[in-house]
Amino acid sequence: MLHEIAKNRYLYLLTVPGIVFLIVFNYLPMVGLYLSFVDYNPMAGLYGMKSEFVGLSNFEFFFGSGDWVAITFNTLYLNALFIVTGLAVQMFMAIGLNEVAGNRFKKLAQSFMFLPNFLSWTVVSIFSIAVFSTDTGVVNAVLTALGLEPINFYQDASKWPLILVLLKLWKGVGFGTVIYLATLAGMDQEMFEAAKIDGASRFQSILYLTLPMLKTTTILLLILLVGGIFYGDFGMIFALIGDNPLLRPTTDVIDTYVYRALRMNNDIGMSSAVGLFQAFVGFILVVSVNGITRKIEKDSALF
Amino acid sequence: MNRLSIGDRTMMLVFYVSIGLFSILCVLPMWIALMASFTNELELIRSGYGLWIRSFDLTAYKLIFTGTGSVYRAYGVTVLTTIAGVVLTVFLTSSFAYPLSVKSLKYRNRLSFFCYITMVFNGGLVPTYILTTRFLHLQDTLWVLIIPAALNGFNVFLMKNYFATLPEALAESAKIDGASEIYIYFKIILPLSMPILATIALFAAIGYWNEWFRVLLFINDKELFTLQFLIMRLQQQAEFLNSSLSASARAALGGQTIPTIGIRVATAMVSIGPIILLYPFLQKYFIKGLTIGAVKG
Numbered sequence: 385m386l387h388e389i390a391k392n393r394y395l396y397l398l399t400v401p402g403i404v405f406l407i408v409f410n411y412l413p414m415v416g417l418y419l420s421f422v423d424y425n426p427m428a429g430l431y432g433m434k435s436e437f438v439g440l441s442n443f444e445f446f447f448g449s450g451d452w453v454a455i456t457f458n459t460l461y462l463n464a465l466f467i468v469t470g471l472a473v474q475m476f477m478a479i480g481l482n483e484v485a486g487n488r489f490k491k492l493a494q495s496f497m498f499l500p501n502f503l504s505w506t507v508v509s510i511f512s513i514a515v516f517s518t519d520t521g522v523v524n525a526v527l528t529a530l531g532l533e534p535i536n537f538y539q540d541a542s543k544w545p546l547i548l549v550l551l552k553l554w555k556g557v558g559f560g561t562v563i564y565l566a567t568l569a570g571m572d573q574e575m576f577e578a579a580k581i582d583g584a585s586r587f588q589s590i591l592y593l594t595l596p597m598l599k600t601t602t603i604l605l606l607i608l609l610v611g612g613i614f615y616g617d618f619g620m621i622f623a624l625i626g627d628n629p630l631l632r633p634t635t636d637v638i639d640t641y642v643y644r645a646l647r648m649n650n651d652i653g654m655s656s657a658v659g660l661f662q663a664f665v666g667f668i669l670v671v672s673v674n675g676i677t678r679k680i681e682k683d684s685a686l687f
Numbered sequence: 688m689n690r691l692s693i694g695d696r697t698m699m700l701v702f703y704v705s706i707g708l709f710s711i712l713c714v715l716p717m718w719i720a721l722m723a724s725f726t727n728e729l730e731l732i733r734s735g736y737g738l739w740i741r742s743f744d745l746t747a748y749k750l751i752f753t754g755t756g757s758v759y760r761a762y763g764v765t766v767l768t769t770i771a772g773v774v775l776t777v778f779l780t781s782s783f784a785y786p787l788s789v790k791s792l793k794y795r796n797r798l799s800f801f802c803y804i805t806m807v808f809n810g811g812l813v814p815t816y817i818l819t820t821r822f823l824h825l826q827d828t829l830w831v832l833i834i835p836a837a838l839n840g841f842n843v844f845l846m847k848n849y850f851a852t853l854p855e856a857l858a859e860s861a862k863i864d865g866a867s868e869i870y871i872y873f874k875i876i877l878p879l880s881m882p883i884l885a886t887i888a889l890f891a892a893i894g895y896w897n898e899w900f901r902v903l904l905f906i907n908d909k910e911l912f913t914l915q916f917l918i919m920r921l922q923q924q925a926e927f928l929n930s931s932l933s934a935s936a937r938a939a940l941g942g943q944t945i946p947t948i949g950i951r952v953a954t955a956m957v958s959i960g961p962i963i964l965l966y967p968f969l970q971k972y973f974i975k976g977l978t979i980g981a982v983k984g
Contacts (some may be wrong), residue, residue: 394868476705489890493710506918619899626922646816663811671807
C-alpha cells in the first residue's frame with residue numbers, strides 16, 4: 385500500500401484537505417450519535433463524555449410522547465407530495481418546452497421558471513405574505529372582489545399542505561425541468577421521424593417514446609429523493625411558518641420539532657435520538673430502493 | 688408544417704397555456720413585492736398588496752439605507768462569506784475530485800465511497816452543533832459561515848464525472864514530457880475545466896448568499912448577520928410585535944426599527960438585488976452546468 389501512495393504521492397496529497405474536511409465535519413459528528421443513548425451532562429468528564437448511559441430511554445421519550453405520530457406523518461406526507469407532484473410537473477414542463485416552437489417563448493419561459501430557484505425561503509416567505517395574508521394579500525383581494533369570503537390562511541392549518549406543495553413547486557420546478565430537458569435533448573430524433581412516418585400523432589410519440597426514455601432519470605431522482613423522505617425541509621417550513629402554533633398540526637415536521645426541543649428545552653438526548661432515527665431510516669430506504677431498482681432496471685441504480 | 692391532429696393541437700394548446708401561465712406566476716410574486724416596496728405604508732395597510740404602485744413612496748428604502756446600518760453590515764458579511772466560501776469550495780472540491788477521476792489511482796474507489804457515504808448518512812443536527820460549538824468553538828465567528836458548507840458529496844460527484852470526460856492521453860503525454868502531477872493538475876486540467884468550476888462556483892455562491900440557517904444556529908453577534916437572516920429576523924419581530932402588545936409596550940420599545948410591511952419587502956428586494964442583476968448571466972451558466980452533469984450522470 386505504501387508503494388502505491390509513494391508512487392502517486394502528489395495525487396494523494398491533493399485529496400488530503402478533502403479527507404480531513406470530511407472526517408471533521410461529517411464523520412466526527414457520526415461519533416456524536418452516542419448522545420442518543422446517554423443522559424447528556426456537559427459537566428460530566430471531558431465534553432460530557434462521561435454522561436450516564438441510559439439505553440433507549442431517549443427514544444422512548446420521543447416515541448412515547450404521542451407527538452411523534454403527527455410529525456412523522458406530516459414529514460412523510462409532505463415529502464411524498466413534494467416528490468410526486470415535483471417529478472410530474474417537471475416532466476410535464478420539460479416535455480412541453482421540448483414540444484413548443486418559438487425560441488423566444490422557450491427562452492423567456494425558462495428564464496422565468498428558473499428564477500424562484502435562486503431565492504431563499506426567507507424571501508419567499510415575504511412573497512407568501514404578499515399573496516396569502518388575510519387583510520392585505522392578493523388572493524383575498526381577488527376573492528373579495530368576486531364577492532367571496534376571504535380565507536384566513538395564516539390561521540387555518542388545513543390549507544397549508546396545499547400551499548406548501550404549491551410553493552415548493554413554484555420554487556423547485558425550474559431546476560428539475562432543466563435536468564429533464566437535458567435528457568430529452570439527448571434523445572435520438574430518428575425514432576420520432578420513423579413514428580411520424582408510421583402515422584403516429586405527436587401525443588402518441590410522447591406517450592410511447594418520450595416517457596419511457598425519461599424513466600431512467602426519474603428513477604435516479606426518485607432514489608435520491610426517497611432517501612431524504614424522513615428529513616423535513618426545515619429551511620422551507622421554518623422560514624414560511626416560523627413559530628405559528630396554529631399551523632403546527634399540518635406543518636410541523638420532525639426537523640422543526642427537534643429544533644424546538646433543542647432550543648427551548650435544551651433536550652440534547654431526544655434531539656440526537658431523533659436525528660439518529662432519521663439518518664438510520666433514510667440510509668435503509670436508499671439502500672433498499674437502490675436494491676430493488678438493481679433487480680428491475682439495472683442501469684438506473686445509483687450503486 | 689403538417690396539419691396536426693385535433694388531439695395534437697389540443698395538447699399543444701395545453702402546453703402553451705400551462706407553460707405561459709406558470710412562467711408568469713413564477714415572476715408575479717416578486718413583481719408584487721417590488722411594487723409594494725415602493726408604496727406608501729398606509730396605502731399598503733389600507734388596500735393591501737397589488738399589481739401596481741398606488742402611492743409612490745421611497746420611505747422604506749430611505750429607512751433601510753440611512754437607518755441603523757444593519758443592512759450595510761449584513762451586505763458586507765454576505766459578500767465576504769460568499770466570496771471566501773466560493774473560493775474555498777472550488778479549491779476543496781476540485782482538489783479532492785480530480786484524483787478520484789484518475790483511473791490509475793489504486794485507492795480512488797475507496798476514497799469515492801468514503802465521500803459518498805456522507806451523502807446518505809450523517810450525524811444529525813445535535814452532534815454537528817456540539818462539534819461546531821464545543822469542540823471547534825466556531826460560534827459567533829465568520830468562519831462558521833464559510834468552512835462547514837464548503838465540501839459536499841454532490842459537488843464532488845459532479846466534478847469527478849466532468850474530470851473523467853477529459854482524455855487520459857492529455858495527462859499521459861504531459862507525464863512523458865516530464866511534468867509532475869501537480870503541474871498537470873494546475874496547468875492542464877484546471878484550465879480545461881472552466882465549465883464545471885464555474886458551475887460549482889455558481890451553486891456555491893447561491894448557497895452562501897442565501898445562508899441563514901447557520902446564522903440561526905451559531906451566531907448571536909448581530910455584527911455577523913447575513914442578509915437573509917436579517918429578513919428572517921424582521922419577520923420574527925413583526926410577528927412578535929403584531930401579537931397582542933399594548934400600545935404603551937410598543938412605545939417603550941423606542942429606538943428599535945419596527946418592521947413595517949414596507950421595510951420587510953424593501954429589505955427582501957435589496958437582498959436579492961445582485962441575484963436579479965446577475966440573473967441572465969447566472970442562468971446561462973447554471974443550465975449549461977446542470978446539463979453537463981445530467982447527461983453524464
